[in-house]
Amino acid sequence: MNSALKAFTIALLAAPFAVPAQPYPAKPIRTIMTLGAGGSAEAAARAISHKLTESMGQAVIIEAMGGAGGAIGASAVARAAPDGYTLLFGTTSALVLRRFLVKNMPYDTLRDFTPIIPVGETISCVVAGPSIPGNTLAEVIDYARRNPGKVSFGSSGIGTTHHLSGGIIEQLSGAKMVHVPYKGGSQGVLDTVAGRVQLMFGTLGTMTPQLGPGKLRLLAINNGKRYPGTPDVPTIAEVLPGYDRPPSWVGYLGPAGMAPPLVQRLHGELNKAILAPDTVALLATQGILADTTSSAEFATFIRRNFDAAEKLMKAAGIEAE
Secondary structure, eight states: OOHHHHHHHHHHHHSOOOOOOOOSOSSOEEEEESSOTTSHHHHHHHHHHHHHHHHHSSOEEEEEOOGGGGHHHHHHHHTSOSSSSEEEEEEHIIIIIHHHHSSSOSOOHHHHEEEEEEEEEEOEEEEEOTTSOOSSHHHHHHHHHHSTTSOEEEESSTTSHHHHHHHHHHHHHOOOOEEEEOSSHHHHHHHHHHTSSSEEEEEHHHHGGGBSTTSBEEEEEOSSSOOTTSTTSOBHHHHSTTOOOOOOEEEEEEETTOOHHHHHHHHHHHHHHHHSHHHHHHHHHTTEEEOOOOHHHHHHHHHHHHHHHHHHHHHHTOOOO
């Protein structure tokens, strides 16, 4: 062995082996929802996850953690490793509004998460059950005003968009109602049909299966404009002047510190999955209008949501409890 070859051999044996990085994903991806199981969000998340499973070659598992207005699920993702194997299917309620309604938040959305991509705006509404009179929102509000403390409204949890919506209506109308928070919208809907609560705020997709005689009455759409699918149903703002609808969207985020190439890969895969024609159609049936942006635009959008939410809270006189 000549001296050059001998030196190379010694150097090669002394050097640590360079282990090639595993291709991503090398194992199943866990997606945590900040809403309870059984509602429109789960149907949407499962449709998107099915597309991801096909395109990425690994199972994308959905896990519902809707307790504490979504804070339990969001906290789990905030504590996870930023390796792309734990994602958050999050809502405005858990990521923006809860900070203004609940003290001692366990996470800071702007510090503890990496925005990946928005899925779209949710179409929300307010419905009445058979245990309260009135065929319109104005009639129901009048009844609640004349019967302080006797009308209850359900939501998917403290600090959610739907909780805040009910609170703003109370402030503007002078009605005194009792808030009943649930871990998810589905149980609240069933309790409204059964007469255990009189009103329910939630997504239209969650309410739709129970709309009909003897069940739920659709009183108003909780969005900035009427929903094309229910053109004869007014918005809350049309009925109650001065009402400003809280922001309401769903989107994907990861833990803070995710590598930019990983974020780009996930954004690309998710964007294809969300905007696939069959996914867009399914999302519409669940009351979600698909509308994606870049990761950077999503981050800016979230920051602006905090400014808008703060103004809403001050205008409505709502403080953290």
